Amino acid sequence: MYVATGSSPVLTGVPYRPQDVYVFYKLHLHVGNRLRRGSEHELDGFKFDGEIHLIHYNQKYGSFDNAVTKLDGLVVIGVFLQFQRFYRFLLLGADWKKEAFYDPRQLLPLQKDFLVYQGSLTTPPCSESVRHIVMRYPINISSQNLQALRQLPNNEGSPISQYTNVRPLQGRLYRRVDTNFPCF
Ligand SMILES: [Zn+2]
Structure with missing residues (x-):
């Protein structure tokens, strides 16, 4: 759960890390250039139109850079984006430039x-x-939102959707996946 502490919300009660506090660091976005090809995670074999990553570092390491190499260093909450034809939503492209100031709870x-x-x-x-926490249900965005997000510049200044920024799906290997809902 999120606890507001002044300007930067922190995350507590992380599964397997009950004692640790994770500080919200920033968010970023993954989109593709085709529908249903923008998320990095797949759920039951399906991809979504995009995926927001809310990135947190473990407070005991003091900074993202110190935490990034530690086994319990980071928590990333993934939120799927799903295009809905008639949906109107307030996510505007310009807001994403202020990513460090975004309140993750709104997403x-x-x-x-x-x-x-x-x-x-x-x-x-x-x-x-x-530790990846992947939200089961997407948030809905309009076609204008999706277009605006695809046009955001990547680090080289090209629109994200030109080359996309979705890592190819990795094998599950030995990883154990838990859920907080019944799953058979
Ligand atoms: Zn990411």
């Missing part, structure tokens, strides 16, 4: 079902330091 779906596993960063150095 969670109403239903709090999630899946959780220990994995890696999806961008280099791909450290195995991330």
